[in-house]
Amino acid sequence: MTDYTQQLDGLRQQISALDADLLALLARRQQLTNDVAETKIKAHLPVRDTAREEKLLIKLIKDGQKLGLTPQYVTSLFHVIIEDSVLNQQMLLAQRANPDSDRPLNRVAFLGDKGSYSYLATQKYFSRRPGELLEIGCKSFNEIIDKVESNEADYAVLPIENTSSGSINEVYDQLQHTSLSIVGELTHPVRHALLVGCDTDTKQIRTLYAHPQVFAQCSHFLAELGNVDVKPMDSTSAAMLKVSELNDPTVAAIGSAAGGELYGLTAIESNLANQKENHSRFIVVARKPVEVPLQIPAKTTLVMSTVQKPGALVEALVVLKDNDINMTKLESRPIHGNPWEEMFYIDVEGNLQDGPMQMALDQLKGMTRYLKVLGCYPTEEVSPTKVAAANALSE
Numbered sequence: 001m002t003d004y005t006q007q008l009d010g011l012r013q014q015i016s017a018l019d020a021d022l023l024a025l026l027a028r029r030q031q032l033t034n035d036v037a038e039t040k041i042k043a044h045l046p047v048r049d050t051a052r053e054e055k056l057l058i059k060l061i062k063d064g065q066k067l068g069l070t071p072q073y074v075t076s077l078f079h080v081i082i083e084d085s086v087l088n089q090q091m092l093l094a095q096r097a098n099p100d101s102d103r104p105l106n107r108v109a110f111l112g113d114k115g116s117y118s119y120l121a122t123q124k125y126f127s128r129r130p131g132e133l134l135e136i137g138c139k140s141f142n143e144i145i146d147k148v149e150s151n152e153a154d155y156a157v158l159p160i161e162n163t164s165s166g167s168i169n170e171v172y173d174q175l176q177h178t179s180l181s182i183v184g185e186l187t188h189p190v191r192h193a194l195l196v197g198c199d200t201d202t203k204q205i206r207t208l209y210a211h212p213q214v215f216a217q218c219s220h221f222l223a224e225l226g227n228v229d230v231k232p233m234d235s236t237s238a239a240m241l242k243v244s245e246l247n248d249p250t251v252a253a254i255g256s257a258a259g260g261e262l263y264g265l266t267a268i269e270s271n272l273a274n275q276k277e278n279h280s281r282f283i284v285v286a287r288k289p290v291e292v293p294l295q296i297p298a299k300t301t302l303v304m305s306t307v308q309k310p311g312a313l314v315e316a317l318v319v320l321k322d323n324d325i326n327m328t329k330l331e332s333r334p335i336h337g338n339p340w341e342e343m344f345y346i347d348v349e350g351n352l353q354d355g356p357m358q359m360a361l362d363q364l365k366g367m368t369r370y371l372k373v374l375g376c377y378p379t380e381e382v383s384p385t386k387v388a389a390a391n392a393l394s395e
């Protein structure tokens with residue numbers, strides 16, 4: 001061994017030892033924040049305390065500067081740490097309010113197979129929850145819903161909208177007919193890459209396999225690519241499997257680089273989506289609704305059809321406004337067999353147990369032809385507490 005390799009080895013050993021200490025400290029911090037959650041349950045306090053977070057961040061930024069760490073570094077690091085702590089605490093409270101959802105095994109149905117975006121989202125959502133995960137890959141949204149309805153699965157993870165291609169109509173249509181309830185949500189980044197199974201380059205690709213939603217999200221890239229045969233597949237993972245089996249330099253799939261790795265595929269181009277910030281929102285559905293404790297932020301999804309008269313939808317929305325309920329999404333879908341009639345899907349911020357929500361639902365019942373609560377569930381988004389670094393340092 002040369003002197004330099006010896007030196008490098010020695011330094012790396014020290015770094016690894018420090019990283020192990022950091023992990024142990026983070027685990028201790030997590031334990032303390034879980035204890036905080038227990039206290040909040042007893043004291044009926046909200047999980048999130050942004051004033052405390054702001055104070056904490058200001059002090060950390062100042063102390064970090066003294067140690068030579070930039071405010072940006074400290075801030076982004078602690079945003080991740082705090083987000084994780086808030087999500088864990090929320091999960092703990094939600095679990096406590098729904099003890100029967102605490103299972104040793106969570107059987108989860110999702111679209112595709114290992115490597116699909118739904119698979120990655122499923123892994124992410126259930127990684128925070130107790131119990132083992134049994135993944136049940138399915139070929140269609142219909143099959144996914146069926147699995148839960150027939151008790152072959154406990155949960156389904158369904159993509160509902162994407163920042164590039166918009167709402168996933170097929171999922172909305174399934175929600176019209178199911179007795180299942182929405183019990184959770186999550187957003188997951190969707191980063192499309194061009195995946196190949198052997199040594200090749202983009203110019204040689206003649207056939208592209210992907211899910212139709214993916215083609216829609218990457219339409220600009222496809223237009224630039226020009227003369228390729230586009231083959232729609234049931235899922236991203238089916239596209240990956242196809243390309244790995246064909247082992248042909250003229251074929252490629254579009255999917256995530258992480259998913260492609262599971263099939264031995266290499267990403268030769270990345271960031272293919274029209275919109276660079278490409279995210280999908282998923283809903284988690286189950287046979288039984290959940291109760292969301294008032295100490296954590298909640299969303300409620302309603303579906304309704306209005307009476308056929310001018311302004312009926314506006315009147316329904318005014319009910320939400322009058323009860324100070326914030327609507328985060330409105331989607332309309334045709335009702336099969338009733339031409340020109342629409343079903344409206346509405347996401348609002350708030351808990352089903354809230355007084356204003358109950359009031360609004362009562363009023364809506366009297367003025368709609370059909371009204372159903374699809375679910376009330378914890379909001380998974382933790383917007384980071386902003387601290388102007390300059391403010392922190394000028395004190």
Ligand SMILES: C=C(O[C@@H]1C=C(C(=O)O)C=C[C@H]1O)C(=O)O
Binds near residue numbers: 049050085089
């Ligand atoms: C741990 C707490 O709960 C939340 C998480 C925080 C953290 O991880 O430091 C800080 C404030 C709260 O939003 C707390 O209230 O102290």
